[in-house]
Amino acid sequence: MTQNTVTADWIAVDWGTSNMRAWAMSASGTVLAEATSDQGMGKLTKDGFEPALLSAVGDWINGPTTVIACGMVGSRQGWIEAPYVATPCGTLPDGLVEAPTLHTDLTVYVIPGIKQTNPADVMRGEETQISGFLARNPGWDGVICLPGTHTKWVHISADEVVSFQTFMTGELFATIANETVLRHSIAADGWDDAAFSAGLDMGISRPERLAARLFSLRANGLLNDMPGNAARAQLSGLLIGTELAAAKPYWLGQQIAVIGDSGLSKLYITALATQAAPAMQVNAQAITLAGLTTAYKRMKG
Amino acid sequence: MTQNTVTADWIAVDWGTSNMRAWAMSASGTVLAEATSDQGMGKLTKDGFEPALLSAVGDWINGPTTVIACGMVGSRQGWIEAPYVATPCGTLPDGLVEAPTLHTDLTVYVIPGIKQTNPADVMRGEETQISGFLARNPGWDGVICLPGTHTKWVHISADEVVSFQTFMTGELFATIANETVLRHSIAADGWDDAAFSAGLDMGISRPERLAARLFSLRANGLLNDMPGNAARAQLSGLLIGTELAAAKPYWLGQQIAVIGDSGLSKLYITALATQAAPAMQVNAQAITLAGLTTAYKRMKG
Numbered sequence: 075m076t077q078n079t080v081t082a083d084w085i086a087v088d089w090g091t092s093n094m095r096a097w098a099m100s101a102s103g104t105v106l107a108e109a110t111s112d113q114g115m116g117k118l119t120k121d122g123f124e125p126a127l128l129s130a131v132g133d134w135i136n137g138p139t140t141v142i143a144c145g146m147v148g149s150r151q152g153w154i155e156a157p158y159v160a161t162p163c164g165t166l167p168d169g170l171v172e173a174p175t176l177h178t179d180l181t182v183y184v185i186p187g188i189k190q191t192n193p194a195d196v197m198r199g200e201e202t203q204i205s206g207f208l209a210r211n212p213g214w215d216g217v218i219c220l221p222g223t224h225t226k227w228v229h230i231s232a233d234e235v236v237s238f239q240t241f242m243t244g245e246l247f248a249t250i251a252n253e254t255v256l257r258h259s260i261a262a263d264g265w266d267d268a269a270f271s272a273g274l275d276m277g278i279s280r281p282e283r284l285a286a287r288l289f290s291l292r293a294n295g296l297l298n299d300m301p302g303n304a305a306r307a308q309l310s311g312l313l314i315g316t317e318l319a320a321a322k323p324y325w326l327g328q329q330i331a332v333i334g335d336s337g338l339s340k341l342y343i344t345a346l347a348t349q350a351a352p353a354m355q356v357n358a359q360a361i362t363l364a365g366l367t368t369a370y371k372r373m374k375g
Numbered sequence: 376m377t378q379n380t381v382t383a384d385w386i387a388v389d390w391g392t393s394n395m396r397a398w399a400m401s402a403s404g405t406v407l408a409e410a411t412s413d414q415g416m417g418k419l420t421k422d423g424f425e426p427a428l429l430s431a432v433g434d435w436i437n438g439p440t441t442v443i444a445c446g447m448v449g450s451r452q453g454w455i456e457a458p459y460v461a462t463p464c465g466t467l468p469d470g471l472v473e474a475p476t477l478h479t480d481l482t483v484y485v486i487p488g489i490k491q492t493n494p495a496d497v498m499r500g501e502e503t504q505i506s507g508f509l510a511r512n513p514g515w516d517g518v519i520c521l522p523g524t525h526t527k528w529v530h531i532s533a534d535e536v537v538s539f540q541t542f543m544t545g546e547l548f549a550t551i552a553n554e555t556v557l558r559h560s561i562a563a564d565g566w567d568d569a570a571f572s573a574g575l576d577m578g579i580s581r582p583e584r585l586a587a588r589l590f591s592l593r594a595n596g597l598l599n600d601m602p603g604n605a606a607r608a609q610l611s612g613l614l615i616g617t618e619l620a621a622a623k624p625y626w627l628g629q630q631i632a633v634i635g636d637s638g639l640s641k642l643y644i645t646a647l648a649t650q651a652a653p654a655m656q657v658n659a660q661a662i663t664l665a666g667l668t669t670a671y672k673r674m675k676g
Binding site for chain 1: 459490491492494495496497525540541542543544546547550551554555556581582583584585586587589590591593594595597598599614617618620621622
């Protein structure tokens with residue numbers, strides 16, 4: 075018989091489209107162990123979630139165990155749909171939804187996402203990060219930027235999500251770099267700070283020219299041997315600059331926090347700095363766990 | 376022995392990345408026959424062009440025959456590179472380049488493309504269409520829009536290409552509709568005029584918001600059951616509107632001609648009409664042939 079090396083008091087789970095990350099937690103909120111899995115929501119059918127979870131964290135379960143999960147696990151294609159809560163609302167909206175389980179010791183709660191009616195917008199997972207940030211920064215008012223595939227700008231006031239706007243910037247970067255004619259001009263990696271800055275300036279000052287600047291990257295490759303790493307950095311600058319031009323009503327004159335992958339967050343902070351808008355950088359993974367912990371504590375009352 | 380049903384005096388060829396189209400021409404410029412092939416430049420290596428051409432038009436060759444070709448056949452990856460001629464230049468730039476052939480009766484000339492140094496830009500094939508248009512409209516000054524995968528706006532004055540700008544609008548439409556999360560929200564076909572108009576207004580008035588409007592299409596699908604044909608039309612409107620906002624220095628107060636696929640041209644003409652900018656529609660295929668004919672006549676002196 076195998077001895078559990080870790081017994082979780084409860085388990086925190088960040089379950090996105092591509093991956094799942096779980097933490098074995100003590101009652102006092104200490105991390106006892108960590109696990110990751112590539113069994114993201116996108117790869118699973120409804121009855122595949124429980125086996126995927128148990129395969130990753132089953133060893134931590136020794137008696138009745140509560141799981142708190144956030145992210146796409148609560149989407150219509152997820153384990154169970156946790157319907158969006160409408161803005162304005164608390165950053166960790168009420169309405170945890172219990173997912174069906176076969177394992178008798180397992181109780182799984184999914185955190186709902188947030189929706190905005192007009193303009194139509196949705197988030198799932200980010201509400202938990204925002205909640206974690208506010209748990210660590212009580213009473214904070216301002217704007218949180220969460221860069222990623224679908225970058226969010228979120229206006230926070232009096233502990234509520236007042237409004238938010240999503241930009242498809244990250245997905246546009248990946249798709250344009252990999253699926254268009256620019257794939258011949260853009261390196262798979264590498265960087266050039268000056269090219270990023272030039273793209274940023276173009277994007278902020280003339281955002282309407284995006285589709286023309288994109289073709290210029292191709293033409294500069296053909297005519298001027300623009301290096302692939304410079305084209306890559308300039309594309310990133312163009313897209314982030316265009317986003318900043320549109321998100322100005324969000325960030326102008328506001329206290330700003332950037333929560334995300336460290337490399338991408340730095341690009342946004344650099345970009346905001348050129349507009350005299352200082353921003354604080356927040357580690358995404360730690361703040362997600364803080365948000366899941368807040369949800370667990372609230373559920374326990 | 377097979378009898379040729381058609382003997383071409385010369386052959387006109389429009390050879391793009393995806394397809395090839397050829398016309399058997401009489402000395403006086405009458406079309407005797409037409410052929411198409413899916414052997415585009417993108418599928419051929421250098422020594423594959425002559426066999427591909429002969430497979431499509433070999434029956435028309437009965438004695439020494441001249442071929443005039445335009446398009447990507449003259450790119451670096453084509454039959455032979457016909458180096459770009461720099462703006463400002465004639466619409467049919469000098470410098471036909473002869474391609475190597477094995478068939479002793481075959482003489483093939485490729486029309487060079489046009490490049491612009493700053494901002495860096497290139498065209499290949501469009502110069503022939505522009506030339507055909509000017510042959511039919513002598514002395515015409517104004518702006519020609521050539522919508523497509525890479526839409527061109529070209530400023531024509533005194534029979535010269537003064538400047539031009541390429542927008543990756545068509546390729547963005549296809550890539551965003553097929554390769555991003557919007558593929559779940561956008562129908563493969565279908566249309567909605569009101570949604571196109573709404574997208575157009577958004578694109579023209581707030582072009583910087585493109586990446587946010589894209590995600591709104593997804594959110595409107597999730598929250599408001601926006602139909603896929605409406606999402607498709609709105610995406611088209613958004614992208615064309617954003618392009619018009621940037622191309623305003625080209626079209627504002629100018630005589631405008633639109634050369635392209637008939638459906639796409641109509642969208643551009645509708646869009647320009649909302650800006651009180653009337654434009655004439657020109658059939659792309661007929662005008663390409665007119666341009667190839669102009670090049671042939673000029674070569675014959």
